[in-house]
Amino acid sequence: MNDAAPNAAPQTFYLKDYKPFGYEVESVKLTFQLSPNATKVHSAIRFTPKADAEDNRFFLHGEQLSLISAKIDGTPVTARLVDGGLECDVPRRSFLWEAEVEIDPAADTALEGLYMSNGMYCTQCEAEGFRKITYYPDRPDVMSTFTVRIEGNEPVMLSNGNPTGAGEGWAEWHDPWPKPAYLFALVAGDLVNHPGSFTTKSGKDVELNIWVRPGDEGKCAFGMEALKKSMKWDEDVYGLEYDLDLFNIVAVDDFNMGAMENKGLNIFNSSCVLASPETSTDANFERIEAIIAHEYFHNWTGNRITCRDWFQLCLKEGLTVFRDAQFTADMRSEPVKRIEDVIALRARQFPEDGGPLAHPPRPEEFQEINNFYTATVYEKGAEVIGMLKRLVGDDNYYKALNLYFERHDGQACTIEDWLKVFEDATGRDLSQFKLWYSQAGTPRVKVSEEYADGTYTLTFEQSTPPTPGQPEKAPRVIPMAVGLLSPNGDEVRATEVLELTEAKQSFTFDGLASKPVPSILREFSAPVILERETTNSERAFLLAHDTDPFNRWEAGNALAKEVRVAMVLDGTAPDAAYLDALEKLVRDDEQDPAFRALVLSPPSQSDIAQTLHERGHTPDPQKIYDAAETFTQTLAQQLETSLPRLYAATTVEGPYVPDADGAGKRALNSRILSLLTRLDGGEQAARQYASADNMTQQYAALAALMKAEKGEAQSQAFFEQWQDDRLVMDKWFALQIACAAPEATAATAKELTQHPLFSMKNPNRFRAVMGALAGNHAGFHHASGAGYQLLAENLIALDSVNPQTTARMCAAFQTWKRYDSKRQAQIQTELERILATSGLSRDTHEMVSRMLSA
Numbered sequence: 001m002n003d004a005a006p007n008a009a010p011q012t013f014y015l016k017d018y019k020p021f022g023y024e025v026e027s028v029k030l031t032f033q034l035s036p037n038a039t040k041v042h043s044a045i046r047f048t049p050k051a052d053a054e055d056n057r058f059f060l061h062g063e064q065l066s067l068i069s070a071k072i073d074g075t076p077v078t079a080r081l082v083d084g085g086l087e088c089d090v091p092r093r094s095f096l097w098e099a100e101v102e103i104d105p106a107a108d109t110a111l112e113g114l115y116m117s118n119g120m121y122c123t124q125c126e127a128e129g130f131r132k133i134t135y136y137p138d139r140p141d142v143m144s145t146f147t148v149r150i151e152g153n154e155p156v157m158l159s160n161g162n163p164t165g166a167g168e169g170w171a172e173w174h175d176p177w178p179k180p181a182y183l184f185a186l187v188a189g190d191l192v193n194h195p196g197s198f199t200t201k202s203g204k205d206v207e208l209n210i211w212v213r214p215g216d217e218g219k220c221a222f223g224m225e226a227l228k229k230s231m232k233w234d235e236d237v238y239g240l241e242y243d244l245d246l247f248n249i250v251a252v253d254d255f256n257m258g259a260m261e262n263k264g265l266n267i268f269n270s271s272c273v274l275a276s277p278e279t280s281t282d283a284n285f286e287r288i289e290a291i292i293a294h295e296y297f298h299n300w301t302g303n304r305i306t307c308r309d310w311f312q313l314c315l316k317e318g319l320t321v322f323r324d325a326q327f328t329a330d331m332r333s334e335p336v337k338r339i340e341d342v343i344a345l346r347a348r349q350f351p352e353d354g355g356p357l358a359h360p361p362r363p364e365e366f367q368e369i370n371n372f373y374t375a376t377v378y379e380k381g382a383e384v385i386g387m388l389k390r391l392v393g394d395d396n397y398y399k400a401l402n403l404y405f406e407r408h409d410g411q412a413c414t415i416e417d418w419l420k421v422f423e424d425a426t427g428r429d430l431s432q433f434k435l436w437y438s439q440a441g442t443p444r445v446k447v448s449e450e451y452a453d454g455t456y457t458l459t460f461e462q463s464t465p466p467t468p469g470q471p472e473k474a475p476r477v478i479p480m481a482v483g484l485l486s487p488n489g490d491e492v493r494a495t496e497v498l499e500l501t502e503a504k505q506s507f508t509f510d511g512l513a514s515k516p517v518p519s520i521l522r523e524f525s526a527p528v529i530l531e532r533e534t535t536n537s538e539r540a541f542l543l544a545h546d547t548d549p550f551n552r553w554e555a556g557n558a559l560a561k562e563v564r565v566a567m568v569l570d571g572t573a574p575d576a577a578y579l580d581a582l583e584k585l586v587r588d589d590e591q592d593p594a595f596r597a598l599v600l601s602p603p604s605q606s607d608i609a610q611t612l613h614e615r616g617h618t619p620d621p622q623k624i625y626d627a628a629e630t631f632t633q634t635l636a637q638q639l640e641t642s643l644p645r646l647y648a649a650t651t652v653e654g655p656y657v658p659d660a661d662g663a664g665k666r667a668l669n670s671r672i673l674s675l676l677t678r679l680d681g682g683e684q685a686a687r688q689y690a691s692a693d694n695m696t697q698q699y700a701a702l703a704a705l706m707k708a709e710k711g712e713a714q715s716q717a718f719f720e721q722w723q724d725d726r727l728v729m730d731k732w733f734a735l736q737i738a739c740a741a742p743e744a745t746a747a748t749a750k751e752l753t754q755h756p757l758f759s760m761k762n763p764n765r766f767r768a769v770m771g772a773l774a775g776n777h778a779g780f781h782h783a784s785g786a787g788y789q790l791l792a793e794n795l796i797a798l799d800s801v802n803p804q805t806t807a808r809m810c811a812a813f814q815t816w817k818r819y820d821s822k823r824q825a826q827i828q829t830e831l832e833r834i835l836a837t838s839g840l841s842r843d844t845h846e847m848v849s850r851m852l853s854a
């Protein structure tokens with residue numbers, strides 16, 4: 001099946017070609033006879049032709065299936081196997097389709113469809129994995145109820161919905177809620193459960209379970225609490241209740257994504273659910289809480305209301321990311337969450353939006369949908385919803401959401417349906433706003449100002465650079481949150497949302513006693529790049545006085561960037577005024593430790609490279625690295641006398657609790673420790689490493705030591721202590737590469753690919769090593785080209801094992817046009833080498849072709 005000629009351009013699918021399926025699927029009954037290499041799947045599906053169908057072709061998707069038999073109403077029929085599935089002549093009335101197929105889960109290293117992980121059966125069907133299980137109209141707008149019987153010798157056998165019966169060697173499940181096939185799930189294996197329960201606001205008792213491999217039971221308690229908090233939050237904030245008697249989560253070691261929201265049976269990458277103080281860092285805890293919430297929230301935004309087709313992916317993902325960010329802000333700290341999200345957006349989405357892989361949140365074409373599970377669809381999709389909420393206001397937002405659930409429950413929807421509920425609930429015309437869904441690229445907003453006779457005028461000019469297939473862009477609706485401060489630091493105008501709708505637009509503020517200092521794009525009210533001529537002293541002023549916590553951080557961040565850029569371009573020493581401002585802030589114990597830790601975290605080297613590129617310079621990764629080193633060393637020296645006191649003052653005593661307060665303090669403490677390690681030869685870090693009783697402090701100490709090249713003994717000890725824990729070992733692999741000097745990065749990564757615990761078949765381990773290589777900016781882009789070569793070699797080797805993870809990791813090359821011609825030539829050679837690989841997957845083919853055509 002699908003034996004296209006090697007490397008021929010694969011088929012492209014277009015949004016404009018959408019046509020509904022010609023049949024209703026009334027019910028689906030599946031029987032699995034499990035066997036690692038020869039699982040038999042029997043399907044019995046009742047189809048009814050739609051009276052108004054444009055197209056009655058009976059085509060069922062199917063890939064890598066051995067068809068044993070097919071019947072219609074009990075009579076054997078001959079199906080025609082065609083590219084990507086089968087066709088069959090069927091009656092023009094309701095009929096029962098039955099098929100028996102055989103599949104080979106143990107051979108499925110792509111981890112799509114039904115596969116095996118450590119002897120356990122497990123599925124991943126989003127986006128198009130169900131077609132590797134049986135012949136089916138595998139598209140999200142075909143929804144049906146599923147009844148599943150599993151036959152096998154596994155102690156635990158789970159599927160979606162509620163259990164309806166079980167006996168020796170079998171289990172049956174029924175899911176009463178119609179769903180698309182991508183939400184189907186099956187898990188079978190030797191598993192143990194961590195149980196819990198939740199009573200919904202209308203009084204229904206729900207049984208909860210987290211299923212894990214024996215030995216991992218002790219790492220489930222935090223995830224269970226996070227699940228209960230999520231269920232409660234969704235009732236309190238959105239009024240949404242859970243709708244089955246049972247909610248299961250299963251942890252799986254081999255998984256391409258973070259987690260999957262299958263109805264009633266969420267399947268998680270074990271890294272996104274298993275947690276304990278000894279093995280997980282504060283960042284892990286926060287991420288686990290957020291992902292459990294995200295998948296749970298999909299029960300309504302994704303499952304009850306799903307997507308009509310995969311072009312609409314951001315309908316469920318943008319909204320659910322937005323909801324999980326609201327949840328984290330409520331559980332932890334709103335400003336800290338916002339700052340972290342913007343850092344991530346700039347690190348992942350902005351480069352995507354400004355490079356060869358740029359696409360709108362709702363793309364209009366794809367070859368392989370797996371390649372569109374991107375930062376643009378997820379994170380920019382969430383930003384678009386944040387802007388919508390800001391424009392219509394909180395009350396109208398929840399009014400529109402209520403209408404969305406009321407009107408579309410049980411349906412497969414589009415972005416048009418989504419925007420229509422906002423138009424109907426608020427009376428607002430959103431046709432211009434809709435451009436956010438169809439236009440790619442990050443808008444640039446140039447700001448200029450004027451002040452005369454008490455009147456202050458801000459003028460905004462917006463433009464968006466060309467992106468692939470979109471040379472021209474129309475102006476968008478941009479909510480610009482602005483406040484004004486007086487020169488003495490008082491706020492003279494509270495935050496107000498200005499609505500930009502034209503290419504150039506001015507707004508005036510009257511009655512001011514003196515020229516104000518503007519605080520623009522508060523809370524990062526739109527995903528744009530602000531361009532404004534300003535001074536470092538004004539940035540320092542905002543860092544000290546802005547009432548908007550996001551913009552206070554942003555002022556410090558912009559200042560840090562300017563200082564770094566100047567160091568790179570002019571070889572100057574770090575700006576003394578900035579160092580003084582930083583010192584003052586770090587020593588100010590009145591300030592929130594989490595905020596101080598964020599201000600003390602420098603912009604990433606990749607971010608500096610991007611900034612240089614945007615200003616027309618060619619970034620030199622080695623120079624950027626050197627400037628970062630000089631800056632940190634100078635800062636450490638400046639703070640020398642205060643570091644021991646600060647370290648002691650920020651050390652969290654008592655038992656470890658993974659809450660926001662403790663995490664903020666530990667984050668600051670870790671930053672202080674890394675500075676201190678530059679001066680004390682690693683004494684304090686070695687003491688912390690030896691006494692740490694939690695992973696956050698153990699890992700921080702190890703990282704500080706390794707960065708200072710003083711951690712060899714501790715690294716060895718860490719390995720010996722944790723070699724049997726896969727998730728902790730991922731940290732060990734990644735840290736060595738992250739801490740390597742630029743010239744040693746590729747060699748370190750290469751050596752780790754020879755390590756007995758390295759595996760191509762485990763996506764987490766592969767990402768730990770190759771992701772860390774791509775994430776070490778100066779090391780990956782080292783002039784030798786060794787980083788590029790090593791990544792390309794490994795991607796080529798991985799492609800035949802796991803195309804989805806390969807294609808996703810190819811994106812490490814997406815910023816290649818930023819760099820000098822020698823590096824561009826080196827990367828081009830590697831991309832061409834990947835593309836020339838015989839039998840290359842369509843996933844990787846599409847990604848590499850897009851990058852090369854830029």
Ligand SMILES: [Zn+2]
Pocket residue numbers: 294298316317320
């Ligand atoms: Zn999701």
